[in-house]
Amino acid sequence: MATALVAIIVFGILVLIHELGHFTVAKLVGIKVHEFAIGMGPKLIQVKKGETSYSIRALPLGGYVRMEGEDEKSDDLRSFNNKSVLARISVIFAGPFMNFVLAIALFSIIFYSIGAPTTRIQEVMDQSPAQTAGIQSGDIIYSINGEKMDTWQNIIDTIGKSQDNSIHITIVRNGDKIEKTVKPTRDIETNRATIGIKTTIEKSIGASIRNGFVAIKAITTGILGFLKGLITRESNAAAEIMGPVGIINLVGQVARTGWIDVVNLTAVLSVNLGLMNLLPIPALDGSRILFLLVEMLRGKPVDPEKEGMIHLIGFGLLITLMLFVTYQDILKLFS
Incomplete structure (x- = not known):
């Protein structure tokens, strides 16, 4: 029970910060936001303030910011698709960026605490x-x-x-x-x-922040090296990729060793979340940014319905991959 609670808190922080990045920049550039949700599935709690509903949903995995005109055509002047390309890129990029900001903050806290x-x-x-x-x-x-x-x-x-x-x-x-x-x-x-x-x-704030950047650089280099290894078949995907079940199990292990290890794991996961979301994979932020860059070069947007279909297919493939990885995680638990 304690493991599940810590895992929910860790996942919740990661998703909250990521979606808060999208939400904040969307509001700053004047986009109408219909809903800010943490979690997926049925609503547990919902509060409406102004034009935006704030909700917590049953499944503590993921979250979203639902904006006017993001995945459909809209004539509203405040819709996502009626903003400039740079404004839209800023909104999409803000989510992964905030994960890196969170990681720097957490690593800095760790380095300051231990020196x-x-x-x-x-x-x-x-x-x-x-x-x-x-x-x-x-x-x-x-x-x-x-x-x-x-x-x-x-x-x-x-x-x-x-x-x-x-x-x-x-x-x-x-x-x-x-x-x-x-x-x-x-x-x-x-x-x-x-x-x-x-x-x-x-115990230096400046040195702690610098070491936070160094830690993020090392983790990023490691992730990119692993992804390169997947392409060249030098990395063992089955052994090294971990899904929600595996992460929950890992959170449970580090929770027994102290708060510093939990914070460290949260920072590592935040870097992973930020970097993976920047990859040009359909349904992820990186893919959306890629479509916006194409629009900037062409001078006109890609057909929203075609783009939406590509993201939908990508989302389906990601869900399939997550189910496969979860199955592998369960096998590891009982092996």
């Missing part, structure tokens, strides 16, 4: 390449090979890519910049190039 690694060195290992080069605790790594280092992750990645070649490090010590040349060694456990330093952990 964010900084570019200041806390400890230099004995007999390490850094100690041999004269680097000291308290030094700040300013740049490596001329590239400015903003986060600890940048430092790790840059040193890791050095392939054991000597690197030129600019450090800041007592306000002065000092140049050092260091030859990394390879860590036996991780098989990564290292120079033998540890970072300082600080």
